[in-house]
Amino acid sequence: MKKQGNTSESGPQQARERILHAAMATFVELGYTEASTLKIATRAQVSKRELYALFGSKQAMLTACIADRAGRMQLAAQLPQPNHREELANVLAKLGATILREVSHPTVIAVFRLAITEAQRAPEVAATLDSARQATRSAVRDILAQAQSSRLIAADNLDDLSARYLALLWGDLMMSMLLCMREAPSTREIEHKAKQAAEDFMKLCTEPRR
Structure with missing residues (x-):
């Protein structure tokens, strides 16, 4: 049970870091307008649902990166x-x-x-x-x-x-x-x-x- 608790605590943080890294790479590569949340989620290896749970919008991801x-x-x-x-x-x-x-x-x-x-x-x-x-x-x-x-x-x-x-x-x-x-x-x-x-x-x- 303790091991599961640690996974639960570290999972969202790891996902958040992957999303921010993927978002910035996608913004730079494709431009902000063309960088869709689907492309960012795919690159970060998370679902769009998880992406929106952590960041409510594409601008929120950019804000977090900055x-x-x-x-x-x-x-x-x-x-x-x-x-x-x-x-x-x-x-x-x-x-x-x-x-x-x-x-x-x-x-x-x-x-x-x-x-x-x-x-x-x-x-x-x-x-x-x-x-x-x-x-x-x-x-x-x-x-x-x-x-x-x-x-x-x-x-x-x-x-x-x-x-x-x-x-x-x-x-x-x-x-x-x-x-x-x-x-x-x-x-x-x-x-x-x-x-x-x-x-x-x-x-x-x-x-x-x-």
């Missing part, structure tokens, strides 16, 4: 609150490295390309992806809000500051990957870019007047 990657970037809450400018630079560099590493992953880049390709036929793909992008911007914004509260940077508009930092972080890297002009950056390049972006950002952000 959320799985986005969840790996929920680092802001784990980072220490900076108490001085050098510590703020280190926190931004650490967060930046996480953003670059996760967003540069081939699966994530494939989703971006999918959103561009399906922009007219399936705008929900872009909408789902933009929700994940909002989470990244919020993580940066929260750190900068803490920095303003601690009077480490001037009280400029937080949305503008977040956009400025992310622009420094990415440069033309994203566009180059989307156009298949280059591969994802190496760990060493990621660390260098994240550190450089943090240093450049700190030079642009003045300290508040005492």
Whole structure:
């Protein structure tokens, strides 16, 4: 009986992982519109009934695929609150490295390309992806809000500051990957870019007047 219980508990999770893997592969291969739930279920070796029991719709599967990657970037809450400018630079560099590493992953880049390709036929793909992008911007914004509260940077508009930092972080890297002009950056390049972006950002952000 114990063995059956373990099978019952692990079965749905294993099926869920197979479905997500099959869904992403099918989305990338056929496009979101042409990727039917039947094709995904067949690829995942599950019934359509089981697929719909775990995911209510095709968009729900895409949302879960994106959320799985986005969840790996929920680092802001784990980072220490900076108490001085050098510590703020280190926190931004650490967060930046996480953003670059996760967003540069081939699966994530494939989703971006999918959103561009399906922009007219399936705008929900872009909408789902933009929700994940909002989470990244919020993580940066929260750190900068803490920095303003601690009077480490001037009280400029937080949305503008977040956009400025992310622009420094990415440069033309994203566009180059989307156009298949280059591969994802190496760990060493990621660390260098994240550190450089943090240093450049700190030079642009003045300290508040005492």
